[in-house]
Amino acid sequence: MSEHEFTLTFALAAPDADMDALVERLGEAGCDDAVVGVGRRGWLALGFTRQAEGAARAVGSAIADVRRAVPDATLIEAAPDLVGLSDVAALLRVTRQNARKLVVDCDALAPPPVHEGRPTLWRLAKLLGWLRSEKGYAVSEELIELAGITMQINLAIGSRDADAAAQREIIALLS
Amino acid sequence: MSRRRHPDRHIEKALRYAESHGWRIELLSAHAHGWGKMYCAHNDLDCRCGEFCITVIWGTPRSSENHARQLRRVVDGCVGGSDVPDEDEA
Numbered sequence: 510m511s512e513h514e515f516t517l518t519f520a521l522a523a524p525d526a527d528m529d530a531l532v533e534r535l536g537e538a539g540c541d542d543a544v545v546g547v548g549r550r551g552w553l554a555l556g557f558t559r560q561a562e563g564a565a566r567a568v569g570s571a572i573a574d575v576r577r578a579v580p581d582a583t584l585i586e587a588a589p590d591l592v593g594l595s596d597v598a599a600l601l602r603v604t605r606q607n608a609r610k611l612v613v614d615c616d617a618l619a620p621p622p623v624h625e626g627r628p629t630l631w632r633l634a635k636l637l638g639w640l641r642s643e644k645g646y647a648v649s650e651e652l653i654e655l656a657g658i659t660m661q662i663n664l665a666i667g668s669r670d671a672d673a674a675a676q677r678e679i680i681a682l683l684s
Numbered sequence: 685m686s687r688r689r690h691p692d693r694h695i696e697k698a699l700r701y702a703e704s705h706g707w708r709i710e711l712l713s714a715h716a717h718g719w720g721k722m723y724c725a726h727n728d729l730d731c732r733c734g735e736f737c738i739t740v741i742w743g744t745p746r747s748s749e750n751h752a753r754q755l756r757r758v759v760d761g762c763v764g765g766s767d768v769p770d771e772d773e774a
Contacts, residue, residue, distance in 0.1 A: 532715075535717075542747065544740070545740040546733070556736075
C-alpha cells in the first residue's frame with residue numbers, strides 16, 4: 510500500500526460550530542492521518558497522508574470518514590487538481606524555472622490552462638498526462654491517478670450549479 | 685519555553701520549528717484526540733495558509749513522522765515565513 514497526499518476542503522452548515530468538539534469527532538472517525546485546518550470561519554480543510562490500495566480508495570475513504578464525523582459538511586474542493594506553476598514545481602520536485610520551461614517555454618504545445626491570469630491555472634491530470642506522453646517525463650502512476658480523481662471530484666462539485674437545459678445548449682454550441 | 689512538551693519527539697521538533705517562525709501554540713485540555721492548536725502569526729487575508737492559519741495538533745496521530753511533516757509543511761506554506769511575494773503572480 511502506498512501513501513497518497515491530498516487536501517479536501519469543506520464548507521460547514523453551521524459556521525459557529527464548536528470546532529474543538531468537531532476536531533474530536535474527526536479524530537474518532539479516523540481522520541488522524543490528516544492535518545486539520547480550522548483557521549477560516551465556516552470552513553474546514555484536511556491535508557491527508559493516507560495509506561490505501563490506490564488513490565481512489567484513499568480519497569473515497571477520506572471523504573466518507575469526514576462525512577461520518579460532520580454529516581452536514583459540503584465538499585467544496587479536492588486538491589491537487591487546479592495548479593499553478595509553483596504547485597507543479599513542488600509536485601514534480603523541480604525548481605519553478607524548470608516547471609516554467611516544461612509547461613510554458615517549450616516547443617511542444619502544452620495542455621491549455623483552464624484559467625489564464627494571476628495565477629494561471631492548469632488541470633494537473635492533463636499536465637501530467639502530457640508531460641509523460643509528449644515529453645517523456647517520468648511521472649508517478651499514483652500521482653496521475655490521484656490527479657484524475659481530484660479532477661473528477663471537482664467537476665462533480667461544479668456540476669451542482671449546472672442547469673441541464675443551459676448545459677445542453679452550450680455543449681451543442683461547443684461541439 | 686513555558687508550554688508542555690508534546691509527548692512525541694518528531695512532533696515536538698515540528699512545533700519548535702513552528703514557534704521559531706512566529707507561530708503560537710495553545711494546548712487543548714481534556715480532549716482525547718486534539719492535543720493543541722497552532723496559530724499563524726500573520727493571520728490575515730493575504731496569508732497563504734488560509735484554513736491552516738489555525739492548525740490542529742494531534743496527540744497520537746496515525747503516524748507521528750507524517751504528522752510532523754504535515755505541520756512543517758503548513759509553516760513553510762505560510763506567506764509570513766518569507767518576504768517573497770506569490771511567485772505565480774510574477
